[in-house]
Amino acid sequence: MGKKDESSAPKIFVVSDGRGDTCNQLVQAALVQFQGQRFELARRAEVRTAAVVEAIVTQAAELHAVIFYTLVSSDTRDAMKATAEKLLVPTVDVLGPSFSALHDLFKSAPQHTPGLLYASDRERFDRIDAIDYTLKHDDGQRPHELDEADVVLVGVSRASKSSTCFYLAYAGIRAANVPLVPGVPPPPQLLNLDPDRVIGLRINVMRLRTVREARAQRLRLDPTHDYVDKRDVAREVLEANKMMDRNGWRSIDVSYIAVEETAREVIALRELKGNIHW
Numbered sequence: 321m322g323k324k325d326e327s328s329a330p331k332i333f334v335v336s337d338g339r340g341d342t343c344n345q346l347v348q349a350a351l352v353q354f355q356g357q358r359f360e361l362a363r364r365a366e367v368r369t370a371a372v373v374e375a376i377v378t379q380a381a382e383l384h385a386v387i388f389y390t391l392v393s394s395d396t397r398d399a400m401k402a403t404a405e406k407l408l409v410p411t412v413d414v415l416g417p418s419f420s421a422l423h424d425l426f427k428s429a430p431q432h433t434p435g436l437l438y439a440s441d442r443e444r445f446d447r448i449d450a451i452d453y454t455l456k457h458d459d460g461q462r463p464h465e466l467d468e469a470d471v472v473l474v475g476v477s478r479a480s481k482s483s484t485c486f487y488l489a490y491a492g493i494r495a496a497n498v499p500l501v502p503g504v505p506p507p508p509q510l511l512n513l514d515p516d517r518v519i520g521l522r523i524n525v526m527r528l529r530t531v532r533e534a535r536a537q538r539l540r541l542d543p544t545h546d547y548v549d550k551r552d553v554a555r556e557v558l559e560a561n562k563m564m565d566r567n568g569w570r571s572i573d574v575s576y577i578a579v580e581e582t583a584r585e586v587i588a589l590r591e592l593k594g595n596i597h598w
Contacts, residue, residue: 329358331385335376335400340365343390343414367391370399381407388412446492454489457496458482463507466496471590472513473497474506474569475521476560477547478531480579484521487583493592500560511567519586520564520571525554527575 334343340363347361362385364376373396380387387409391397397413404411423429450470456462457469459482466472470493473481481497488495498510510518523531532548546552564571572585586592 329360331380331383332359332361333364333376333380333385333387333389334361335364335367335373335387335389335391337367337391337393337396338365340390343388346414347388367396368393370395372396373399374403377403377407377409381409386410386412388414390414443492447490450489450492450494451486453494454485454496458485460498460507463498463509466498466507466509466513468494469496469517470494470592471496471586472510472518473521473586474500474510474518474560474564475574476500476523476528476556478528478535479521479523480574480582481521483579484574484582484586487579488586491583491587493587495586500563502556502559506563515568516570517590518567518569519589520560520569521574521582522561522564522571523557523573524575525550525557528557529553 332347334340334347336343344361344363351357351359367373367376373391377387377400379385387400387404389400389411391400392415397416400411400413403409453468457465471488473485473495474497475481477499481499485495485497498506500506529548529550532553536548561571563569570589572582572589574582577585
């Protein structure tokens, strides 16, 4: 995007009755040929009424902006053309030529139904959004955004929280995870969540030590390190389990089940709609 702090930069409006991704991508592709030019780009999505279109064009006229738009409804398209002509605002109808060519080919008019592209590819869009969210909220990152998650997984280190989250994300579920660390209070944002949105992953001491010992060898940690010491691991597991019970978080014993099965149980507990195909 161009530099936003320079008010003299030319203005570009991207207007759509959907998410605006198609129109924005086309504009970005064209802007590649104008590298070094300053500009300000503003997106206006979900534009579904003539009144909103007229307000956007009026603003564009005041800012001497150019409007690129993907509108499929005849009402909003007519409003865009009429208002832009009246206020002398230059516009680019991104879909217009395609509608005309396909109308001539099929000998039929388009449906004029906004949002069909997103609806037809909703699963892919949801998966991309979920993966992006999960990447940004792995291992306790961005706790202030936990309330945006479909589910938050908690548990000790190496209880398969991250791997389970990524299975869930691939199914279109926004999953975050927060580690339960001995002596470290969990973030207040986690404690403020509805307990039903948090799922604890429990693991027995023997299994956890086995997993950690393999990792400790790769990291060349001392065999007596707290990370793998039997008493310390037992204390950590006990403390985490007590915290789950104390906060009313439902839990799953993941000691001897595969990650995909853990993901299935999470979906069942939260009654989520996940597109898991394995």
